[in-house]
Amino acid sequence: MASIGHVIFGLAAARFVDPAAPLRQRLYTAIGLATLSLAPDLDVIAFRFGIPYEAPFGHRGASHSLVFAVLFGAAIGALWRREMRRPKLVIPVCAVLVATHGLLDMLTDGGEGVALAWPFSNARMFFPWQPLPVAPIGRALLGARGLYVFAVEMLWFAPLVAYGLWPPRRVPITPASAP
Numbered sequence: 390m391a392s393i394g395h396v397i398f399g400l401a402a403a404r405f406v407d408p409a410a411p412l413r414q415r416l417y418t419a420i421g422l423a424t425l426s427l428a429p430d431l432d433v434i435a436f437r438f439g440i441p442y443e444a445p446f447g448h449r450g451a452s453h454s455l456v457f458a459v460l461f462g463a464a465i466g467a468l469w470r471r472e473m474r475r476p477k478l479v480i481p482v483c484a485v486l487v488a489t490h491g492l493l494d495m496l497t498d499g500g501e502g503v504a505l506a507w508p509f510s511n512a513r514m515f516f517p518w519q520p521l522p523v524a525p526i527g528r529a530l531l532g533a534r535g536l537y538v539f540a541v542e543m544l545w546f547a548p549l550v551a552y553g554l555w556p557p558r559r560v561p562i563t564p565a566s567a568p
């Protein structure tokens with residue numbers, strides 16, 4: 390996995406779907422979208438069931454594929470869209486956000502590759518260029534190695550952090566909405 394990178398993509402997506410939302414509301418949306426962005430890593434539970442890393446339903450397998458991203462992201466987006474001010478964007482944004490998870494993992498320099506093309510292929514893939522150090526799995530994420538990965542990802546994705554935390558866009562007062 391990448392680590393804070395997935396959360397940062399959720400934060401940026403929260404601003405994208407509702408740029409005029411007050412910061413507190415954006416924070417709630419960001420928590421939801423960051424959780425969605427991290428969701429593919431729930432597959433680490435496969436280790437508990439003895440499913441090998443490289444198996445189709447092992448870690449970085451089916452849940453990290455583009456097909457899963459479209460199906461799962463669209464389903465969650467469909468449940469959520471009425472709550473957003475730009476509802477048409479919610480389904481595609483949720484699908485793309487889940488897809489960024491596998492793509493980010495393909496930029497990491499360790500672990501197994503990502504089964505991006507599942508169910509058509511179980512080939513495990515990386516990008517040819519892997520600038521992100523792979524995050525440790527489990528409690529080790531809170532140790533020195535986890536901190537190093539966190540710092541590197543914060544540097545890489547600083548522009549997205551700034552975008553996500555930028556103050557809300559002012560909504561112009563139209564004659565109809567003026568008091």
Ligand SMILES: [Zn+2]
Pocket residue numbers: 390391429430449453490494
């Ligand atoms: Zn992952």
